[in-house]
Amino acid sequence: MTNVVSIENARVAAEAKPERVGVLLVNLGTPDTADTRGVRVYLKEFLSDPRVIENQGLLWKLALNGVILNTRPRRKARDYLKIWNTEKNESPLKTITRAQSEKLAVSISDHDHVVVDWAMRYGNPSIRSRIDALMAQGCDRLLVVPLYPQYSAATSATVCDEVFRVLSEKRAQPTLRVTPPYYEDPSYIEALAVSIDAHIKSLPFVPELIVASFHGMPQKYIDQGDPYQAQCVATTDALRKQMGLDAAKLILTFQSRFGFDEWLQPYTDKTIAQLAKDGVRRIAVVTPGFSADCLETLEEIAQENAEIFTHNGGEQFAAIPCLNDSDPGMDVIRQLVLRELQGWI
Structure with a gap:
């Protein structure tokens, strides 16, 4: 019982x-x-x-x-x-x-x-x-x-x-x-394009090009089979297509390297410095690998890389916010x- x-x-x-x-x-x-x-x-x-x-x-x-x-x-x-x-x-x-x-x-x-x-x-x-x-x-x-x-x-x-x-x-x-x-979901790519376009329209200047900066990683991780780099490339390609931009107007770079190993290239900071040295005066940077703004976007990009750009001759720099909790x-x-x-x- x-x-x-x-x-x-x-x-x-x-x-x-x-x-x-x-x-x-x-x-x-x-x-x-x-x-x-x-x-x-x-x-x-x-x-x-x-x-x-x-x-x-x-x-x-x-x-x-x-x-x-x-x-x-x-x-x-x-x-x-x-x-x-x-x-x-x-x-x-x-x-x-x-x-x-x-x-x-x-x-x-x-x-x-x-x-x-x-x-x-x-x-x-x-x-x-x-x-x-x-x-x-x-x-x-x-x-x-x-x-x-x-x-x-x-x-x-x-x-x-x-x-x-x-x-x-x-x-x-x-x-x-x-x-x-x-990384290439149509809703994500469209949201990125809408966000970038809206922020660029709000700027007091027209960027000559857009830098898409992704968090980097050691090259050896990719060599061992990590698909990350290929997916960053796919995101950038899809975004170019969505926005009607060619490779010269939307370029891909990698940021936040750490230590002494070779990391994914091109490096964001070195690319931004070289763009300024080459005579580019107005750029915008977007970070499509981040779903929310953080130290790497708000400090490293919006402050540190902005300073790198102006120090090397650039004049106007815009860090485009992540999608965050926006409607898109x-x-x-x-x-x-x-x-x-x-x-x-």
């Missing part, structure tokens, strides 16, 4: 449990504070990931803990302070990713059993904490949305690594889906999510 009661209680509990779908937007990450300590904690987690720095041998650990974490955080903290959202005491990446999550939730609110949340791969809120929160709300299915238009092992794959790590510790795992990269940007995310939720909603 006891066994019968236990089985019946389990059946009732299973029927009462709400069946919900969790949608988790994930971006790269950010320090919790714009000071040396906060940046050091963030960089240690980021640079200890073997997807980011593949050779995690003794020499790298000595360099990381003995040199990099004792020098780089102080300098980077100064950079973060230049762009910090002082009102909310957080980085713009965190502010924007939260807004993307909130707006997505509103835009698909007619599906009342879908719960939208957001996380950072490095830093807070962590992927672990948000998966736990979604499961606590009854989500037995989970769609993970890496907010990277182009796939790379150092971005999209490491999001999956962490999700799998978290789920490996769960006895009752949610059913899992992960959105694919959307949210349309891209909403379409991507609804497409991948088919069969669940």
Whole structure:
């Protein structure tokens, strides 16, 4: 009789449990504070990931803990302070990713059993904490949305690594889906073109050309099979076609190199310096590899590279914002999510 009661209680509990779908937007990450300590904690987690720095041998650990974490955080903290959202005491990446999550939730609110949340791969809120929160709300299915238009092992794959790590510790795992990269999705390309065109029309000058700057990576990662570079090229080609521009008017470059290895070329900073030296006086830079503005766009491009351009003879420089939580940007995310939720909603 006891066994019968236990089985019946389990059946009732299973029927009462709400069946919900969790949608988790994930971006790269950010320090919790714009000071040396906060940046050091963030960089240690980021640079200890073997997807980011593949050779995690003794020499790298000595360099990381003995040199990099004792020098780089102080300098980077100064950079973060230049762009910090002082009102909310957080980085713009965190502010924007939260807004993307909130707006997505509103835009698909007619599906009342879908719960939208957001996380950072490095830093807070962590992927672990948000998966736990979604499961606590009854989500037995989970769609993970890496907010990277182009796939790379150092971005999209490491999001999956962490999700799998978290789920490996769960006895009752949610059913899992992960959105694919959307580097040449028509809605994404159209949104980029609309955003670029609108911002250029708002400028007090007409750019002679547009630089499409993507985050770089070591060339050896590509040589070992990472598809990232090919997808950046595909994005740029599709954007040229959408905007009716030739290769001379929309050029592709790679930024943010780190260390001594050869990285993907051409380099953004060297290209921008050379353009100015060659007599180009007015340019605009767009960053199609970023779904939200962050240190690499707001400081590295809009400030550092703007200074490089003017220092070498350039006159007018515009950094075009990422799609962020704009209407075109949210349309891209909403379409991507609804497409991948088919069969669940």
